[in-house]
Amino acid sequence: MRRQAIVDTAASVFARRGYHATGITELCVANDLGKGALYHYIGSKEALLAAIHDRVMDEVMLGADRVAEAGGTPSQQLAMLGEELLDVIHRYPDHVWVFLHEFPALTGERAEQFQGRRREYERRVEAVFRAGVDTGEFRALDPRLTALAWLGMHNYTYLWLKAGGTLSARDVAKPFADIFIRGVAGPAEGHDKG
Amino acid sequence: MRRQAIVDTAASVFARRGYHATGITELCVANDLGKGALYHYIGSKEALLAAIHDRVMDEVMLGADRVAEAGGTPSQQLAMLGEELLDVIHRYPDHVWVFLHEFPALTGERAEQFQGRRREYERRVEAVFRAGVDTGEFRALDPRLTALAWLGMHNYTYLWLKAGGTLSARDVAKPFADIFIRGVAGPAEGHDKG
Amino acid sequence: MRRQAIVDTAASVFARRGYHATGITELCVANDLGKGALYHYIGSKEALLAAIHDRVMDEVMLGADRVAEAGGTPSQQLAMLGEELLDVIHRYPDHVWVFLHEFPALTGERAEQFQGRRREYERRVEAVFRAGVDTGEFRALDPRLTALAWLGMHNYTYLWLKAGGTLSARDVAKPFADIFIRGVAGPAEGHDKG
């Protein structure tokens, strides 16, 4: 679809120049389209921003769904979640950059919808830690705080993890999972990590 | 100093509304100053942004210096670095928010200087991991990648760690250090954690 | 005819929102037609405006013709003219509103044609007063000025005289004629006012 192409181009420009710093004219040039034609497709600049956010959240949620379907121990779930998340960041570096930098520019209903989806994902991660603590696989720790730590560690890769780079998503996901799972493991787990 | 007060006020407004979305006029209102007077103090809007960045980097670097002076094992260094870093985020939530969101708005020399200091800090963290690996206290892992993981985990707290909140910097730093140090610990370390 | 329906719909929208403030898109929605199809019928936005003006002038002129054919004294002519005019305003409140508000938006030839017809009608009203003065039925007064007074009194009803309201055209025309005919009556007319 033409609109999808515009959204992707915009993500690239927003990531490079910033949402507010990017003028509609720049988007027109980047898409080789007149102002009227551009607006014919996008509705508004903020709608474009929302579409970029949705693109990211859709992919992230799909990944979380796949993980839930796959089942396994909390440790295995965590490893898979990390790999899925870094895969999205790796495949959509521009969209994710915009997602993590420009979300405060969303207003009204769009802001609420976005926050809702973001929290929904956070809750899923938190649930994995809660499960691990309940089964004794993880130490007794605050699931919320630990989920935030895990999220920060993974999300922050948006600053340096790019599709064109030397590192694949898995190259990063594996050592990250190693660190985190060892870090939260219960006392009885002196064996078979990794 | 009057200028310092203006910088702090600006950090608050930028954090709430965004750098580009904030007009000079808003800053004038927030400081109860006319345009001419404001410019007398700040020079330019971007200089204001740079001052906010400097405020953060100054504090972060001071903390890193204190840690280096204190000495200790890599694990101890890491724990102290985390506590210092979260302390800055906790005490300057607005400045840090701006720092982490708006750094792409810095241009030219200011951008370079900022990137330099940021990398300098990253190198210090990386050095701790390298030392830990060298002494065998930590597993054999990629120091750069591990430093980025550690930075992400700590920096990302800017989204929810506030001075007014229920959690202190130490409340967060302690469990974070627990997770991370266990996560990177060498095989011989089945003892004295905590 | 489809075009006539479009003109009438447009009159309603223009009356409510204003000619310049109404976009082509709104007219498309109001007529449930695409842009291309709408233009197929109307030619241009200004042609639409001209059609609305013509609709009003056609009706007004037809009324004036009926009055002329009916004959009678100047007083009778005046009463009939008023009733015909208010009848048009009452039946076409939207068209008349547009007519009286948006005529400056007509340009070039269309503006000239419209002004010509409007003046033609004014001259007819003026002629009745001139006749009344000549026959002595009316006092000696300036026919042009008096015609303008009469026109203002009647035209201005477009602000409050609506088809759906409680007042009929005749409810208003009768007292208006009473006032005006008494107001211009010659000294010898102490009898048979109706």
Add this chain to the structure above:
Amino acid sequence: MRRQAIVDTAASVFARRGYHATGITELCVANDLGKGALYHYIGSKEALLAAIHDRVMDEVMLGADRVAEAGGTPSQQLAMLGEELLDVIHRYPDHVWVFLHEFPALTGERAEQFQGRRREYERRVEAVFRAGVDTGEFRALDPRLTALAWLGMHNYTYLWLKAGGTLSARDVAKPFADIFIRGVAGPAEGHDKG
């Protein structure tokens, strides 16, 4: 005041070209001011329109106040009201044109305030007719309807009564008052008119 000059210039341009058809750029040229400077004074285009309306209503209300203070019979009041009203139209032909043509462009609070003041004036006129009917000086007629007739007759002069023209306000007000007062006079008044 500079702002007042801008308001007056704008009234002239709006009267000639129409409010919606006039761009901010034209106002800048007409005032020999840049866009920023213009906005420094006016706030918004609609605020400018409101200022023009206020200018008219202020003058009209002042006139009505003078009439009320002067006292006299309803007929005398009516004659004075007409002269005051036509005087405003004569002195501010552009402002009045805008007032009578573009009031639908006012929105929200400004629209309400304007309607309130306009109705307040209409009520004053209506009150004079009510008083005349009560004292028997006027025939038994509908005060509201008669007031609207009177207002239409006078307001409509905005189309042709200009300060530069050959007619003065009094030239028009006198014959208008003659017509209207004779038109509404009670049966016993077969004497000393005009």
Add this chain to the structure above:
DNA sequence: TATGAATGAGTCTTCATTCAT
């Protein structure tokens, strides 16, 4: 008849900054 993508000049408004006072 009808569609809807495309145009590009136009809309009102805000921007960071300067400068005479």
Add this chain to the structure above:
DNA sequence: AATGAATGAAGACTCATTCAT
């Protein structure tokens, strides 16, 4: 140390209209 008028480029967005289909 401070005011606030002025600048003029840029902001997001809408306009009436055309044209290939």
